[in-house]
């Protein structure tokens with residue numbers, strides 16, 4: 786396995802929309818394994834392929850502390866949303882920044898798994914938020930894009946001032 790390079794905001798590649806995966810083979814499995822390793826070493830709970838310059842609809846998630854609840858989503862699609870939830874979110878592509886974001890509380894999604902098998906998943910609270918955050922990445926959206934313009938500009942100023 787290898788560690789992949791994570792893209793940081795405001796890299797334009799983070800705005801690219803990912804393509805559907807047409808065939809799940811060894812190359813895709815290797816990408817997934819590398820993504821898990823990259824996510825764990827970066828202390829994240831979710832990572833989208835977009836964040837590591839791979840233009841494919843692949844997401845890895847593990848919200849457990851022991852790193853033993855791996856969830857792989859390939860071509861995920863949310864088919865039902867209910868309720869609203871606000872959680873403080875952060876992102877491996879925007880280090881040291883966090884902000885509360887409004888999302889759907891419960892979701893039902895369809896996705897392919899590591900082996901290419903279609904499955905349905907119901908998620909709520911942290912897992913639901915994490916999945917929605919990662920699916921946004923596949924659509925070229927960051928969590929700060931879901932904030933008000935004034936908050937987004939405030940964060941942009943902090944980032945420009947501190948990092949660039």
Ligand SMILES: [Zn+2]
Pocket residue numbers: 875876877878918922
């Ligand atoms: Zn993120």
